[in-house]
Amino acid sequence: MIFKKQKNNSSYITTKESRRISALNRRLMRKLEKKRALASSNPNSYMTEMKDKDNVVEFDNVCTWFFSDVGIVKAVDGVSFNVPRRSTVGIVGESGCGKSVTSLSLMQLLQRPQGQTVGGEIRFNLGDGKALNIANTPNSEMMKIRGNKMSMIFQEPMTSLNPVFRCGDQIDEIISLHNPKMSKEEVKTRTIEMLNLVGIANSNGVYNMYPHELSGGMRQRVMIAMALACTPELIIADEPTTALDVTIQAQILELLKDLKEKVDTSIMLITHDLGVVANMADYVVVMYAGRVIEKGTAEDIFHNPSHPYTIGLMRSKPVVGKKVSELYNIPGSVPNPVNMPDYCYFRDRCEMCVEKCSGKYPPEIKLSETHFVSCWRFEQEGEIIDYPKSVKLEDL
C-alpha cells in the first residue's frame, strides 16, 4: 500500500522515468532548435499577413511549452485572442495560468532552449499589410522590434532597472539604439521629455540619478518612460502595479491610461487584480491553466460572466457597499501543469458541472459578437467556433 501512495505523488519520479524525460527533452529541444534555425533563416517562414488589419497582435493557437526535468509543462497551450489597435486588453487569471508566459512568448524573451513556442502563430502587425510571425522570427529581427515597436513594463520596478547605470543613461540607450541618427543632445532632450511625460517633476535631477536613489513608484515611472521612449505600437504591462502600494498603484494606472491617449498605442495589461482590469481594459481575456476560457469586452465579462471560473473570480472580489461575512473562494487550486487531462481543466473545481464535462475539452462558444466562452454549459446557446489546438508530441 505504501508503494501505491508514492505513485500518486506527482512530484515523485523514479530514476528511470527521470532519465526517460531528460532524454526526450534533449531530443525535442535539439530538434526544435534546428527547426527554428531553419525557419529563421528564411524570411518567407516568418513574414505573414494579419487576419484583421486593425489588430496589433493576433495570437492564434499559441503553444509555449517548457521542457522541465519532471516532464513537459504546457504553460500556454492553444491560446487565441487579438489585441485591436488603440485598445487595452486585460489578461486575468490566477498565478501560474500562463499570463506572463503569453507575453514573454510575444517578446520572445523565453529562456531557450528549455522554453519554446512549439506551435501556433503570433502575428505582429508591422503596418503596410505586412506582419511578423513572432514564433519563427530570428533574433536579429526581434531586436529591431523589441523596445521599438513593442515594449514591456515589468512587475518589479525595484529590480528591473540595472543598478549600476544612471536612469538617464538607461533611457538614452534605448532611444539611441532604435534611432541611430539622433545626436547625443537630441537623445538627451528626448529622454528628459519622456521623464516629464511620465510625471517626474525633477526630470533633470532624475536623469543623473541611480535607480537606488528613487522610490518604487518613481522607478516604475522610469520604466514606463523607457517603454514609451520609442512610441511603440504595443505596450505589454506585466503586472505593473503588483509591487506598489495602493496610492501609487492608482497613480501609475492613471498615468498609463493618460499616456495611452497621448502616445496612441495599445496596451496588453496582465494582472490578477480585477479592479485594475475594470478600470483600464476595453477587452478582457480570462486565462486558466494555460488556456483562454473566456474573452469579451469588459462589459461582457463584468456584467455577464459566463464561465464558472470567471463567475467565481467575480464573486471572490469585495464589492463596495455590499456586506458579506465571508468572501467567496474557488475551492482547490490550479492543477499541476504536467500531464494535463483532456477534459475541462476546471472540472475538478467546478460547482456547475454538466454531463458533458467528463468528456472532451470544451470548444470556444460564441455567445455574442464579442463574447466567447469555453464551457459545455453553453453548448446549446451559442455557435461552436473551434476547439483549442494543441500540438501533438509525435508531430514535434
Add this chain to the structure above:
Amino acid sequence: MGEFILKRLFLSIFILFFVMFIVYALMYSLPTSYVESMARELATKPGSTKSAAEWLVELNAQYGFDRGIVGGYLQWIKTALAGDFGDSWNWSVPVVEEFNKTIWYSFILSFIAFILEMAIAIPAGIIAARKQYSLTDYTVTVFSLIGISLPTFFTATILKLIFSVKLGWFDIGGMQSRNYITLSNFGKFLDLASHYVLPALTLTLVSIGSLMRFTRTNMLEVLNSDYIRTARAKGLSESRVINHHAFRNTLIPLITILGGSLPGLFSGSLITETLFSFRGIGYASYYSMITGDIPFTMFYLMFVSILTLLGNLISDILYAVVDPRVRVH
C-alpha cells in the same frame, strides 16, 4: 571619500601594530632559536673557551633577546620606524637587500600567473554561464574542479614529467641553464624566461579553478536577474547585454577577490618555488622562518600585512567605483 580613506588608513596602522606584535611573539617563542643554534655551534668550534650556555648569554645580549617579548618588540618598532630593519641573521646581509634581491623574481612569477588566471578564468566563466548545462559549461566545470582539487605538488610533478622529462622542452628546476654565463644578454633573458614557464603554469593551473567557478556562479546570478530581461526587452544585442549590462554587475564581487590578491602577488609561493628550486621570496621567507631569523621574517610579514590591509582598502574603493549603491557621500 577622502575622509573615508584617511579613516581607514589610520585604522590600518592601528591593526598593523598588533599584527606585528603577534608575529614577533610567535617568532620569539619558536622552538628553533637562531641564537641557541649559533651558541652551540660556537661552543663546538676548536679554540672556543666558553661553554654553550655562556655563549648563549652573550649572544642573547648581543641580539637583544634579553629584553622579553614586549621589550624586544618595542625595540624593533623603534629601529624600524627609523627605517632600519637590521641585518638578516641567516643571510648576514641587511634585510632590505636580501628582500630586494628575491622579491622581484617572485613578483614577476606571480604577476604572470595572475594575468593568465584572469585572462583565462573570467572569459571561461562567462562563457560557461551563458551556455549553462551545455558541453562547454560541463567542460569548464570539470576543469575548474580538477584545478581546485589537485594539489600544487601533483600538478607540478605532472608538468615536469610531461615537459621536462618526456619532451625535454624546459629544465626541471632552477633559474638558469648551465651555459648561462656564456650567453648574450638577450640569450640570458630568454633563458630566464624559459625557466619561468613551468612555475607560472603550475601557479595558474592551481588558482584558475576557483576564479572560474566564482565568475560562472556570479554571472549566472546576474543573467537571471530582472534587469537583464529588461535589457533584452529593450532590443539590445546579446553581446551588449552580456558585456555591458551583465559584466558591470559581475565585476562587483570579482573586485573583492582581485583586491584581495594584491598581497599574493608579493608574498611569493612557497610550494611552487621550492618544487622548482626557484630562489624567490617564498623560498627565502621559508628558510628565514625555520632558522628563526627574526629581522627578516618581521620585515617580510610586515610587508605582506601592509599589502593585505592596502588590498582591502583598494577593493573597498573599487567597490564604490563599480557599484553606485555603496558610494560614500
